[in-house]
């Protein structure tokens with residue numbers, strides 16, 4: 001199994017690319033919004049809203065909590081971010097990998113890794129009258145370093 005550290009663009013998105021992605025979904029690309037997007041889409045890895053607020057507090061101290069949360073909501077609605085509720089804590093994290101994928105939590109470090117569905121076979125034995133429309137897998141364990 002290959003664990004990837006969240007799916008990031010192969011090279012960090014430029015300001016122009018972020019601006020275009022926001023404009024494509026009809027969102028005005030303000031400097032603040034671009035900065036938050038840059039952090040979330042290029043630097044952070046499955047951050048919580050609080051992680052993002054802490055980052056903005058350091059970098060844009062005047063930015064309100066409401067602006068941060070509104071921006072997150074816009075990015076989710078625009079399909080650039082997905083909300084992920086961690087089953088073991090109920091905590092919500094934001095995921096820039098909007099493709100279908102599973103997660104592996106390293107219980108030693110608390111680090112969350114993306115797992116491609118091809119790397120994790122799920123076999124279902126459901127009654128014929130049930131049509132499964134989605135599968136979410138959340139794995140927990142330890143990575144042994146050899």
Ligand SMILES: [Zn+2]
Nearest residue numbers: 006095097114
């Ligand atoms: Zn993920």
